[in-house]
Amino acid sequence: MGAYVVRRLLWLIAVLIAVSLVTFVIFYVLPSADPVLLRAGKNPSPEVVQSITHTLGLDRPWYVQYGRYMERLVLHLDLGRSYQNDASVRHLLWDRLPATLALAFGAMVLWLLIGIPLGIFSAVRHRRAGDRVVTGVSLLLVSAPVYWLGLVALYVFSADIGKLRWLEGAGSYPTHGTIFTNPGEVVPSLILPWIVLAISFAAIYARFVRGSLVEVLREDYIRTARAKGLPERTVVLKHGMRAAMTPVVTILGLDLGILLGGAILVETVFNVPGIGRLAYDSIQTSDLPMIQGTVLAGAFFIVLLTLVVDLVYAFLDPRVRYGQGAP
Amino acid sequence: MRRLARWATVTGTLVALATFGAACGSSDQGSTTASQGTSVETVPQGVKGGKVTVLAAGDVDFIDPGQTYYAFGYMVDYAVMRPLYSFAPGTLDTAQNDLAAGPPVLSDGGRTVTVTLRPDVRYAPPVDRAVTARDVKYAIERAFSANVPNGYAFNYFSVIEGTPKEPTDGVKPISGLQTPDDQTLVFRLKTKESGTLVAALVMPITMPVPPEYAKPFDAKSPSTYDQHVAFTGPYMIPNDPKTGKITGREPGKSIELVRNPNWDAATDYRPAYLDGITIQEGNTDAAVSSRRILQGSGLMQGDNAPPAPTIKQAVQRYPDQLKFVPALGPRYVSLNTSIPPFDDLNVRKAVNAIFDRTAMRLTRGGAIIGDIAWGYLPPGFPGFAESGGLKPPAEFDYLQDPDGDPELAAEYMKKAGYPSGRYTGDAKLLTAAINISPGSQTAAVAQNQFEKLGFKLNFRSLSPETMTTKFCGTPQAKVAICTNVATSADFVDPEALLKPYFYGPAITPSNNANWSELDDPKINAAMDAASALPPGDERVSAWADVNKQIVASAAAVPWIWDKTPLIASKDVQSLGNAYLTSWDLSFTSLKP
């Protein structure tokens, strides 16, 4: 198992290198907006344009730039400096991470708390009225665009502009402190974003749990559990869910990995200063080093979470074993 | 580059060439009167104290005065630093003496410009000393160095003797900038054409930078002075008292402004009522942030203009919380005169005639948002009245009807050789449009107008940055039509609104602002002549004439002289600064 983990970590590094290369090529070689020109003013002479290009280090061939970038990254863990304000990319990413972590994990807890019971309920009431209601509602919520849900949530519940001023609205995330150092201000500001994120995901998870559990409840070992005289609740919740959860854990890992790269839409509409909003801002300003940084961060989390999921999977399902020639 | 929805682009400074004001600023409540009788408007009930939060979508581009070139950066910079001359809210005609003690003095037929500085302006800690002329000299010199990428130094200040042809390696002295003593700054020019330079003295490049403090930062490439800016205005951003490193700014999140302890109100025309200002960034949804401002307390708008429906609502429900400032130039649709069929004057006139400019204006909010434009000098700008004012002169028959004149358009098409009155060629005209609202709606209306005349468009919907840098700004891209362009004056002189956009030699291979690629020898010559004139009425008239010549060339379809709406909460009172095209933070107060 240890050898397996080491192999996977090496793979993680390989993926990150590949991602950094692809991102580099896309943004540096084919940028949608030229950061040099955004600074060059009106009708600049070619000399001025050339000078700015040189100052930003963009006049080298792309592979030279990439080499320097990777050298800085590998030797000094330095992700470069933002074009926008010369801040260290690594510092900014680190600074924005707590907000994204708080948003992602908080939402995750919420959507699991809502989605799983609903999925179980739906599976047990398979094809009957209860199931149809839950399935129908979750279909609606899955289809609702997250940004729209966010706006609706603000217009209904936000303390400053909503109809029912129950919850803190956009921009209430405090300028200083994180959920660890300043929970009193951070938590209330995240309740609406958590709910909005959780609603979409809860619907997905309810449907997924339902499907998985319905399949599991058809299995022979469920029949055995009943034959043993176990209460139905134990059969479903212990025997059924234990088997049904493994595919759910796989998706959960993936979803979490993606969210940790930044829930751009939710962070934007609620003005939560996380990695997602940082990515959005940096794309707006063609801040190439920052874009590269956020993309790498996103890739890192996805690959890491995939590894975690695989390890958890091995833990959950004893039939899965890595390393001894297992697939 | 024009300010877009929430994206501040190049702003202009409006410098009245007629007079430079001399408000020496005793900033007690009520209006500030200057020694020469020009008064500065202030808020009716300004009270000292309190804090306000500004809701912004994006971040400033730079605090560094040598690098900032976008409206939002200006909004902050002009509250924390003082250039030689600047504009108080409401006065587009008169530039106030700011760092300068009096108006610039021209001598030697205009070849020498002398500015005398006040002796009593001090930097905030840690620099903590009086500002000298050498600081302004250094500020200009550094803008010519490669480490301080500046977007306009070469365009407007190259007339100074000794300025390099291309950005220098490190900050080099400029021989034409002389400081015989601490308070005197002398500009020796290469020619007598000082008009442009004088007008440009309101730009951030003249905000002082202490050389002994800034040199180590300017030695880096790019310069790191942006994180160590020295402050001279009524406000400052909190910094480390020893190193000067700015601590009150979290990029992408917020900027804090606090009072500058070394600012002396007696030296400034600004009242600076508030004790502190917080700029909260990341409010990208304009509808949400506008609502928060209008319904909340202690809030005001940053760079994010409210959407049209909110403006309508504000006009009806919150009229006291809404003000307008004129934008610095018209919006128009450019026609590339180097690409057929737009190389034909009659075709261009036909396009002008067919355009329903009222419909275009509706996409931005209708009549409240501005006047239908016919020329390139907007209301309130020098040269506007001289060109003819709001109504287009009779000779421009193709611009008389704001709703469009189809018959006239057909006539012009016939004159151009299309007997049916419609375009029958098979060119597919590459059209660059913006993909965000309301620009996208405007582009759709514009497309309709062209199609009325039978044109077929290869319509590309692009992000604002892509549109300006890769399409419209690159002549090589051969874009025939740019639907969402606008002029924007860097300073208050008609040259700023006409030359970069319609002067043949101004065309550059990248970031070209002459989107029409107009290169008419007669117009070029007229511009050269007008540019050479010294500041004054003759210069204004000459440029007004150029304006009319450009309109006569029908190189574009101007459609609105719009106004920028500004909103604030009901307990906040402020003045809009027409030069900054935003609220003026130094003239903002809570209601008593």
Next chain:
Amino acid sequence: MSEPLLDVRDLRVSFATPDGLVRAVDGVSFSVAPGRTLGIVGESGSGKSVAVSTVMGLTRGARGATIAGELRFAGHDLIHAGDEELRRLRGNELAMVFQDPMSSLHPLFRVGDQLVEAVRAHRPVGRRAARIRAQDMLGLAGVPEPGRRMEAYPHELSGGLRQRVMIAMALVNEPRLLIADEPTTALDVTVQAQILELLARLRDELGMAMVLVTHDLGVVAQVADDVAVMYAGRIVETGPTRPLLRTPQHPYTWGLLRSTPRLDGPRDAWPVPIAGRPPSPIAPPAGCRFHPRCPSALAPCAAIDPVLQPAGDGTQRAACILPAAVREEERP
């Protein structure tokens, strides 16, 4: 004659499906006395598994299921009993072992934990006591090193061991009746014998009754006291094992015997399969359900639906209208 432990009378179990009403069990009656073993034999589709599952109450929740008839176990009316009453019986006095131990054991729980669970579902004992009991039961079921095996997961055990575990799990609460549905079908032949022997031994040691469902007459021969042969949802022949095997009374039973390979027959005697296929449970043939495949069928067989009648030596009964003399002749 003691009161039968399990008494099934005219059990009918049908399922409503989109294709029509499936009559899986169509009037089945049998009984099992305490300590006796009944073997139920039939092809797949004969309804034998549905019948015994219904006894356990496992068909109750199925979609579109209709259960009718009488079903008594140890004084309980299993058809009308409440869910809780049934639950208390299952795994306790009434236990079941299933065909495929790989899929019938929960793959994600340790074997020992599954056993402990079975104990504690019905006995108010602590974990430690339950574990001891579970381990003892494993030992009794012939699992070597039971203490170590408790920690194993099902996939870590061989087929034979798994079935021993299942049996241990079913017997851990000393049921009065064990139903074994094809307990050896999924196992190797060598292991099969061991398992059957185990079942027989445990049955004797615990004094329990057993119902053994199988398609294999050989299995029945070893273990059962009585046999019931099922076809198309009905019982077509019953009787004590020895007489039934020696002198079967129903043509279907003859077919089954003929199709079973025998060690003691001539070397080149191939097993003879029964021609045709089992009938559709939705639309069974008119008259005797077996008659389309019966080599001895007569004309009236297509019209008369026979009921079980005494036959043979009196202890046997068969549902066939063939006269006894004809049967004597036709029997292989």
